Amino acid sequence: MKKFFINIRYFIVPVLCSVTILGLIVGGPFVWTGAVLFLVGITIDTLVIKFHTKGAGVDENGKSYGIKELQNLVMYFMLPVFIILQVALAWRVYQYTNGADFGLVTLFGWLPVQTGITGLELYGATLSAGAFAGLGIIYGHELSHTKDIGWPISRLMMGLSGAAHFCYAHVYNHHLELAHENDPATSPRGRSLYKHFWLSHMGQSKFSYDLEREKLEKQGKSFFSLDNKWITGYIISLPTIILFVWAGGIVGVACMFFLWTVSNFELEALNYMEHFGLVREKDKPIEHRHSWDNDTAFTSWFFIEIGRQCDHHVRGETHFWELEDVGGPNPGWGYFTGFTLALVPPLWHALIKKKLDHWDNTFANDAEREIATKINKQASYA
Template identity: 30%
Template sequence: MTHYLKHSLIIVVMPAFAILATVAPLWGLAGALALVLYQIAVDIATPRELAVPEYRHPWLINAVPYVHIPTSAFALLMLAWMAAPGDLFGIGQALDGVLGTSLATRPEPASWGALAAAAVTLGFVMSTNTIAAHELVHRTASPFAVWLGRWILATVGDAQYSITHVYVHHLHVGTPHDPSTAKRGENLYGFALRSIRGQYRDAWQIEMRRLRERPWLLRVLGNKVTTGVAMSGTIALGFYAAAGWRGVAAFAVVAGTSKFLLEAVEYIQHYGLVRTPGGQIESHHSWECSSRAASHIMYNLPRHAHHHLDARLPYSALKPTAEAPDLPYGYVAHILLSMAPPLWRRFAAPRLAKWDAELASPAERELAQQANRESRLPSYAALAPAERP
């Protein structure tokens, strides 16, 4: 039973955080910080999560990502209630009746500061929506799964991800054609801007090619980039109806926080790794990090090398890959480290040198040396791994 429950933690945590963040925003922020510290502590202090259980009821474990639909709807409803004047749908009175408190029945609307704190907290917790949706949009044999995955993505303003991740990232990872592969020496913030621009550009081009036989107007209106924006726009419209521009601003903060954290995850997953365009994708083209807490909360996403070797596999079937380069401290710790570019570059430099020397093919070694020079960083330009025997 533990193996079924461990990946369900976030769908329990999200509604709890939705209430805590909107009723007591500072406590919500403190709870988010505690969750971060908890993940770091578990990932560093416990052995790697190497188990690959056999599930007698695979439908149950594969159904977990779908539960992000109602939990996300609840979280966004709570945020709309907080942003709205009065007691939207009587939610505050109902909460106080259940909790036996008088916290939720506010005499005045929440302040902008409190609303921002709640939106950041929910953006942090709801960043897992992209990971749940990531699982569903890879189930390309099921249009229903992909459609629901796009709606989960729309709750964090990023439905286009369903296109670029599947049809660009997985084809071109490690090459200049993939905007989601971070270059050597590139800092997280510059990467995030470049990656987002590239994703929307590539998604638009893919969709326009798919619809090339249709009239131009139908290509624009039927484009999944357009419809994805419309899906998030529908949610934003609901916030506007409930709380005016305060509500729209709160939703924008949730989406922006979630998207930035997604880009931080993508930054560490392939940072500095290179691949010959058109070459086979192998285990050494992804950083592996089978840490326990991250594997549970992120649907085994840290087992990233195996995911790129066979993206059709459900998350429950992914295995640790010993041949892949390793991130030693856990996903959350590395994400925080990447937010301090000098520390991240210092951390990554020796590991990239080791990758060049021990894992890269001769052609990739040349690409790596070119990337080191193009980084214009002395510490990277000086990397010159010894030839493999």
């Protein structure tokens, strides 16, 4: 039974995402379900800030309690779930733009559904869908490392948010260059989340563009080819664009961009928190100290151990349930709490500066400390 409970604690997002979809279908005030659940997540994560975990753990034979087949199956299953989430939102957009009559109907003989939607409710529906579409990152990320069948599923998941380029940029750039200026996903000291959101997103897309250009040049192929994964990454997003254009024309496109903005903002917020301000010399090995661990109980279970970054970046091929606590740098808060802090840049910088001071004095080697001292002056952290 212990193994069972360890495995099902990683199913918080699948359950809550399904509840969010249900909220979109039921309509009325329930369209806000996803946004409210996100706020509940912030509250719980902050309340349990003192409770840290050490991963899924191992049995007496040293074997992880995580069940590969079960966890993979659930991650694959999340692709249709995220598609249904978008379709449910598009249906609400369609109702809004076509002025559907307000009323109550019963679906499947038991589910009360409010037809018609107000402008405010459409905003709530888009925010809710965006909040949970953004959580597709955690599965897109994990599957981009699993490779094999997981790779195309990861690309499709990220493509739902117009971010299929992430898979290539993450594996071929971030995992080689993190904590260095050559990695757009690593935020330097002094940068706000809002600035990082844009710079990281565009930087990763640019990397993917360059990667494909070089690969195709090497292979003697045209840039405009179906072998160009940067182009096909955006083609993957076409069904979503067509769906929202069909559902609501200009309003549909506006909702889709809002959905993508929220989900990509969450993606870049994770990148922001995972390596903020950490420093590594060019070409030196990536060590545990070049990532922040975020391992509060709620963050670990909700984000399927993605917060165990220190181990992940040294053993990139390792499944999330096999990642361990390696005693790396840790700000002490979870992702929901950190995200809330980062939304207020002066507060974030005031708090993270102390954590970075500790990193400079405890974790950094001499060369990194020297680089950090220079950057601290530039970022007014000194």
